[in-house]
Amino acid sequence: MSKPFIVVCDGMDKNIFESLCANENIEVHPNKKCTQEEIEGLLPKANGLIIRSATKPNKELIDKAPNLKYIIRAGEGTDNIDKAYCSEKGIKVSNTPGANNNSAAEHALALMMSVLRKTPWAHASMKEGQWNKAAFTGNELWKKKVGIMGFGRIGQLLCKRLQGFEVEVSFFDPGVTESPFSWAKKVNSLDELFSDSDIVSIHTPLIEATKGVVNKDLLSKMKPSSILVNAARGKIVNEADLYDALKNNTIRGAGFDVFETEPLKEKTQLHELDNLILTPHLGGSTEEAQFRVGQMAADQINEFFVNNNLVNEVTS
Numbered sequence: 001m002s003k004p005f006i007v008v009c010d011g012m013d014k015n016i017f018e019s020l021c022a023n024e025n026i027e028v029h030p031n032k033k034c035t036q037e038e039i040e041g042l043l044p045k046a047n048g049l050i051i052r053s054a055t056k057p058n059k060e061l062i063d064k065a066p067n068l069k070y071i072i073r074a075g076e077g078t079d080n081i082d083k084a085y086c087s088e089k090g091i092k093v094s095n096t097p098g099a100n101n102n103s104a105a106e107h108a109l110a111l112m113m114s115v116l117r118k119t120p121w122a123h124a125s126m127k128e129g130q131w132n133k134a135a136f137t138g139n140e141l142w143k144k145k146v147g148i149m150g151f152g153r154i155g156q157l158l159c160k161r162l163q164g165f166e167v168e169v170s171f172f173d174p175g176v177t178e179s180p181f182s183w184a185k186k187v188n189s190l191d192e193l194f195s196d197s198d199i200v201s202i203h204t205p206l207i208e209a210t211k212g213v214v215n216k217d218l219l220s221k222m223k224p225s226s227i228l229v230n231a232a233r234g235k236i237v238n239e240a241d242l243y244d245a246l247k248n249n250t251i252r253g254a255g256f257d258v259f260e261t262e263p264l265k266e267k268t269q270l271h272e273l274d275n276l277i278l279t280p281h282l283g284g285s286t287e288e289a290q291f292r293v294g295q296m297a298a299d300q301i302n303e304f305f306v307n308n309n310l311v312n313e314v315t316s
Ligand code: MLT
Pocket: 052, 053, 074, 075, 076, 077, 078, 100, 104, 232, 281, 283, 284, 285
């Protein structure tokens, strides 16, 4: 009987990849870094896919993989997968919950600190040979009010990491009935969270209810001195409305790791803004996180195809 044929689409930790290739119960392809075309050529034989955010298993891609049984999202968010179509086709989907959460929470913290202390702009000016202390006077995070939108695994980790800064943390999350931490206050509306915070950090998944929810109306509730951070999903924020708020200085600044359309390669109007820090979806991009997500994905492939056990299934 032929072995399950696994296609690793978006790259993974080198050592984990090697250990996956060494698993004699499965066949892993590519056994090297492949182009998208090469991967597409492998799809007709694929029984399992391991993907990150770049590969988007939509109807078109799934139809090229008639033997597909299982997709693992090596990461948290599964919004890049057409899960309804997978379910129609009997294809199971899992993610690797928790494995990259610390990196995502730390990146949100790095973005807020960077906006507060103007670090990227100071760095850019020094590269141009300047020494302009006056232009880069920043603000402290200590004792500020931080609002966390979405209090799942990543939101809660951020809350824990913030404790050392002695900030006042509030959160909004309809799915969390009571605050799990004595130092974090649950608020009952996004309006309250956005109007009361010095910094708002977004940590909800992208679902129908969160699509475009951070819009003109909500942004207008924020203080002119406030900062918005998004290391969750781009489509949660209306980018045109964000642009207007930053351009007109109705909020002070923002740090964004995620965008309505990714990759964001072309110059957009967001690139013009000098109060917005952009990073290319780096939330989960640390060696540590990639090791952990890779390890979990490799174990889950073995569980599914060798032990007939489906772990960490995601259905919606
Ligand atoms: C995730 O959903 O896992 C994060 O956005 C990180 C990533 O996709 O690399």
